[in-house]
Amino acid sequence: MATIHLLVGTTMGASEYIADALVPYIEEAGFSTHIHNPPNLAALPYDEAHIWLVVTSTHGAGDYPESIVEFATQLAQQQPNLRGLPYAVIALGDSSYDTFCEAGLKMDNQLQQLGAVQTADPLTIDIQAYPIPEDAAEQWIPQWLNQLTQYQK
């Protein structure tokens, strides 16, 4: 059975609430879960038996939030070979910023560039539309999990 690693990027906790809310759905689908807050590349397995689900907000002007800055630097500096690693990104942001969800979209690009396999387009959640952002993530997760059946064994 594959493990889904939830990599949290947050400053004020909203992305962590999303990750926490998704755990029961993921486990119900037969995967084990591991929340990483903050994520650290050295502690993360990257092969086909592991799936990464990055849940990150955006801060500053399109910047990574505090808890994931170091991880993003590790990826950029160490350039790990992530070939074959399945992943998806949930990007949380506020559409009143020009740089809407830019940190999540940057992370999606970075993971693809390192060879990871995108299992879904990034889910962008706008807090203007979803004051309780978990609602959007909970609507999205069943269809994502359905696509992962090949990793369930």
Ligand SMILES: Cc1cc2nc3c(=O)[nH]c(=O)nc-3n(C[C@H](O)[C@H](O)[C@H](O)COP(=O)(O)O)c2cc1C
């Ligand atoms: C100082 C500040 C800067 C922000 N900058 C952006 C931004 O550039 N783009 C965006 O989409 N959202 C931006 N946001 C909105 C946050 O991403 C949003 O509030 C999110 O819910 C925070 O989640 P977190 O608690 O997990 O960090 C910003 C929020 C703050 C307070």
